[in-house]
Amino acid sequence: MKKRIQRQEVIRDIVRRERIRTQHEIVEFLQEHGFKCTQATISRDIEELKLTKSTGGHYVLAEDQHLQRMVHDLVEKVDRAGNMVVVHAQGGTAAGVAAAIDQANLNGILGTVSGDTTLLCVCSDEEKAIMVEEELLYFMGSIRKS
Amino acid sequence: MKKRIQRQEVIRDIVRRERIRTQHEIVEFLQEHGFKCTQATISRDIEELKLTKSTGGHYVLAEDQHLQRMVHDLVEKVDRAGNMVVVHAQGGTAAGVAAAIDQANLNGILGTVSGDTTLLCVCSDEEKAIMVEEELLYFMGSIRKS
C-alpha cells in the first residue's frame, strides 16, 4: 500500500512544520490535501511514526525529541552572525548540545565547534543559518515557528 | 484544608516511588490509604503539583523531569564501587549530566566530578550510593523502582 506510506510522509512534514495539537487537526490537513482517513488511522500512524506529545502539547517526532529537549533544557541564548549560529548553553553542556545538533542532521549545518559553554554552528550560507537559528529558538520555546 | 495538602504529599511520594500511568491509579491508591476523592480532584492536584507525563507514559514531578530526561537521553551505563557511583554518558555530555545531578540535590550525594564522558558521584556512604545508583537506573528506564 503506497497510500499509507505517503500519508505518513505528509504527517512527518506537517508535524515538523507546524504545532499540531490533535489528531483531528491532522485529519483535516490531510483531507485538504487529498487524503481521506479518520482519526483512528492517524492514531495508528502516530504510533508507527513514534510521535509523542511534547511539552506544550504538540506532537514531535521521536528523532527530534532528543534535540528538542536538549535545546529546551540546556540552551540559554541563540545568536547569529552571517552564516554562523552562536549557541550559549548551560555551563559544561555545550559539547553535549553540539553532539545532539550533529546527530539531528539539521539541514544546512556543515559542522559544529564547541567550547565549554558556547558552541558554533557553521552553516553553508546565511539563509541556512537563519533557518537553523529559528529552529533552535523554536525548540527553546521562544518563538512560534513560521 | 489540611486534607488537601496531605493528599498531595502522598501523591508526590507515590509518583516518585512507582510508575503511575493514570489518575485512576492514584485514586485507588489513595482510597486504600484512607483518602477519599475522585479523578477530578486528582486532575487538579496534578496540575498544582506540576506533574507531567514523561516518556513511557507515567507521571513525573516537574522538578525531577530535567534530571530524568538528561539521564534517560544521555546516560549509557551506571556502576557503583563502594560509596561512588560511576556514570557513563554520551560523548561530551558528562559535565551536563553532572550539573543536572548537582542541581537535583539527590539525597546522599556529596559532590560530582566529571570528565568528558564519565562522571563520578561521591556519596556519603555505600547505602546512599546504592540508592543513587538505583535512582539513576530508574531514570534510565532500566528498572522498576523498588
Next chain:
DNA sequence: TGTAATCTTGCATGGGTATGCGTGCAAAGA
C-alpha cells in the same frame, strides 16, 4: 455569633485518543 468571601470537592460532561472487531482488497498459492 452571623454573614460574606474563599476554598475545595464531586458530579456531569465533553474533548482527545486508543483499540477490538469486521470489512475490503491485494498478493500468493493451489
Next chain:
DNA sequence: TCTTTGCACGCATACCCATGCAAGATTACA
C-alpha cells in the same frame, strides 16, 4: 480461477483527562 493469508482501514466504543457548575466546608470579619 478459486482460496487463503495478511494488511490497511473505518466504525464504534471505551478509556483517560480537563473543566464548568453547584454544593459543602472553611476562613475572615464585623
